[in-house]
Amino acid sequence: MYSSGNKEYLTQEEVESEFHIPMNLQKKFRIRSDRDYGGKLPYFKIGKQILYKRSDVIDFIEERKR
Numbered sequence: 001m002y003s004s005g006n007k008e009y010l011t012q013e014e015v016e017s018e019f020h021i022p023m024n025l026q027k028k029f030r031i032r033s034d035r036d037y038g039g040k041l042p043y044f045k046i047g048k049q050i051l052y053k054r055s056d057v058i059d060f061i062e063e064r065k066r
Helices: 014-018 023-031 054-062
Strands: 009-011 045-046 047-051
Touching: 009 014, 009 054, 014 023, 014 047, 014 054, 023 054, 047 054
Parallel strands: none
Antiparallel strands: 009 047, 045 047
16 A cells, blocks of 8 residues: 655655645644544654654554544
């Protein structure tokens, strides 16, 4: 299901490409923790760059399985 990439940290563009989560939806997942989204997507902000830990993205997706 997921690419076998070995990068531990991913940019927004890489998350969009690999996991098919559009950047505008990533933003909603970062800032909203209400029941509609089921919790926030953990991220790091270094300067203007937003990075996601690969394992956090996978966990976030897995928690939303139905």
